[in-house]
Amino acid sequence: MKNIPHKIYLQESELPKYWYNVVSDMPDKPDPFMHPGTLKPIVLEDLIPVFCKELSEQELDRTTRYFEIPDEVFDYYKTFRPSPLVRAYNLEKELQTPAKIYYKFEGNNTSGSHKLNSAAAQVYYCKKQGLTKLTTETGAGQWGTALAMACAYFKLDLTVYMVKISYEQKPFRKAVIQTYGADIVPSPSETTEVGKKILAANPGTGGSLGCAISEAIEVALKSENCRYVLGSVLNHVLLHQSVIGLETKAAFEKIDEYPDIIIGCAGGGSNAGGLMSPFVKDKIEKKQSPYFILVEPVSCPSLTRGKFTYDFGDTGNMTPLAKMYTIGNGYIPSPNHAGGLRYHGMSPIVSKLYHDRIIDEARAVEQTKVFEAATLFAKCETILPAPESSHAVRVAIDEALKCKETGEAKNILFGLSGTGYFDMTAYTQFMDKTMTDYIPTDADLEKGFASIPKFPGLE
Ligand SMILES: *Cc1c(COP(=O)(O)O)cnc(C)c1O
Numbered sequence: 001m002k003n004i005p006h007k008i009y010l011q012e013s014e015l016p017k018y019w020y021n022v023v024s025d026m027p028d029k030p031d032p033f034m035h036p037g038t039l040k041p042i043v044l045e046d047l048i049p050v051f052c053k054e055l056s057e058q059e060l061d062r063t064t065r066y067f068e069i070p071d072e073v074f075d076y077y078k079t080f081r082p083s084p085l086v087r088a089y090n091l092e093k094e095l096q097t098p099a100k101i102y103y104k105f106e107g108n109n110t111s112g113s114h115k116l117n118s119a120a121a122q123v124y125y126c127k128k129q130g131l132t133k134l135t136t137e138t139g140a141g142q143w144g145t146a147l148a149m150a151c152a153y154f155k156l157d158l159t160v161y162m163v164k165i166s167y168e169q170k171p172f173r174k175a176v177i178q179t180y181g182a183d184i185v186p187s188p189s190e191t192t193e194v195g196k197k198i199l200a201a202n203p204g205t206g207g208s209l210g211c212a213i214s215e216a217i218e219v220a221l222k223s224e225n226c227r228y229v230l231g232s233v234l235n236h237v238l239l240h241q242s243v244i245g246l247e248t249k250a251a252f253e254k255i256d257e258y259p260d261i262i263i264g265c266a267g268g269g270s271n272a273g274g275l276m277s278p279f280v281k282d283k284i285e286k287k288q289s290p291y292f293i294l295v296e297p298v299s300c301p302s303l304t305r306g307k308f309t310y311d312f313g314d315t316g317n318m319t320p321l322a323k324m325y326t327i328g329n330g331y332i333p334s335p336n337h338a339g340g341l342r343y344h345g346m347s348p349i350v351s352k353l354y355h356d357r358i359i360d361e362a363r364a365v366e367q368t369k370v371f372e373a374a375t376l377f378a379k380c381e382t383i384l385p386a387p388e389s390s391h392a393v394r395v396a397i398d399e400a401l402k403c404k405e406t407g408e409a410k411n412i413l414f415g416l417s418g419t420g421y422f423d424m425t426a427y428t429q430f431m432d433k434t435m436t437d438y439i440p441t442d443a444d445l446e447k448g449f450a451s452i453p454k455f456p457g458l459e
Contacts, residue, residue, distance in 0.1 A: 004100075006089060008251040010082040016246035017074070018066035019239045022277040023349060025284050029062055030352040031323035034310060039455055042320045050217060052227050054125040058236035067239060076120045076153060080109040081243070085251040090380040092400070099403035101396055102259065103416040104248045104275060105383065110176070111146035113386065113418030114271045115231050118240035119143070122229045123150035133157040133226040135219045137187065137212030140166055140340045140388070141173035142418060143231030148180035158182040161189070161215045163342075165206030165335065170422050187212035194218050194316040208332045209343050214316025232268025233313060233347050241274025244415065249278045259290050259413035261399055265391040266294040266303065266362070267340060269347030271417040280358060292359040293399075294350070295391040297370070298439050299337040302327050302346050303362035305445060308355050309459050311345060311452045321458070324351040330451025334438040338426035339367040340388035344448065365394050366437040371430035373397050374420070386418035387426055
């Protein structure tokens with residue numbers, strides 16, 4: 001028996017120096033973003049009023065395989081990376097499974113998630129361009145925190161539009177974001193035209209990521225020296241998050257192992273996509289054939305029940321059209337949903353990989369089952385997982401239990417994208433048994449589908 005340590009760490013000298021752009025190796029590329037006015041593919045000039053130039057270039061790049069991580073970003077990464085690859089010995093023992101369970105833990109920074117990987121990169125490029133102010137949205141608050149941290153480090157101003165229901169449920173998130181010097185506004189708000197419109201149409205709404213994105217973009221467009229930044233979904237975010245997968249792969253090489261099953265939770269697809277990308281490369285090149293599983297909540301089932309079609313990325317329909325799995329930009333998940341991953345769409349790259357079944361499977365899980373897994377994981381492995389990450393924990397446990405039945409000693413890898421210290425309202429609901437599972441009806445989903453725009457010739 002090989003002696004595999006609990007934590008497999010990389011030395012500083014072994015850290016990835018490049019991000020990996022999986023699009024460059026995809027045999028069939030994702031369909032291009034479309035301009036909703038001209039219905040032609042988006043070009044650089046369309047993006048640069050909203051995003052900074054270098055990020056816009058990364059967004060559209062389909063050929064460059066590796067992007068060098070700038071020294072300034074690398075130096076910042078070194079304050080919180082490498083993140084450990086952990087062998088979940090205690091969980092394996094608890095489950096009495098012959099499977100070997102590994103997780104890549106991204107919660108070891110104050111934002112409590114992988115989001116700092118892209119925040120660092122995005123803020124750096126914006127600073128380099130001479131911008132002074134950024135706007136963004138945040139759902140559960142991890143992205144807002146990560147960006148506030150990176151803006152404090154690189155010295156840029158930031159306004160965060162936070163989905164109102166989370167803003168109210170998580171007062172300490174607000175305090176952390178403010179501690180790092182950012183402004184925070186609950187969304188939808190009266191501070192923007194689109195916010196006023198959404199409020200008029202849905203009085204009392206708890207908001208959604210789609211609404212908050214619209215507000216943040218409106219303010220970025222109206223403000224001097226200001227751009228918008230997004231924490232998930234987009235190609236350049238997936239690019240930056242490839243650092244997760246690159247480190248993971250290097251760590252597996254150190255122990256001379258390879259994962260048979262790779263599991264990631266998917267909201268907009270960035271942590272799962274980042275973890276999977278370098279392994280997807282192996283699969284495309286037919287060197288290895290890991291089985292990929294994306295996990296999403298039953299209450300926001302873009303991959304498992306959505307349509308693969310062009311849709312807007314936001315409720316106010318200000319973004320380009322993206323071909324992706326979507327349940328409609330107007331879809332607002334049921335208010336009893338506490339588990340995060342509330343976005344209506346999905347990364348176009350992840351969507352395409354799944355559509356072509358290079359990513360094998362998408363699975364939707366119920367939130368009570370997710371918190372059951374989260375609680376077991378916390379007791380065994382000591383880390384309190386984020387509800388989002390716990391979707392991946394759930395499926396890792398289920399796969400390990402299958403191995404127990406078949407006797408197979410598979411290597412199961414999952415992305416533990418973050419920690420759940422700010423999610424104790426949700427944990428309390430689970431313990432109180434007031435947490436319920438809401439599975440949207442077909443009629444509920446039809447309402448969301450009705451918000452998907454119809455353009456002749458674009459599907
Ligand atoms: C934001 C977030 C997610 C979901 O976003 P993806 O882009 O799908 O990765 C998952 N886990 C945590 C901890 C998050 O903060």
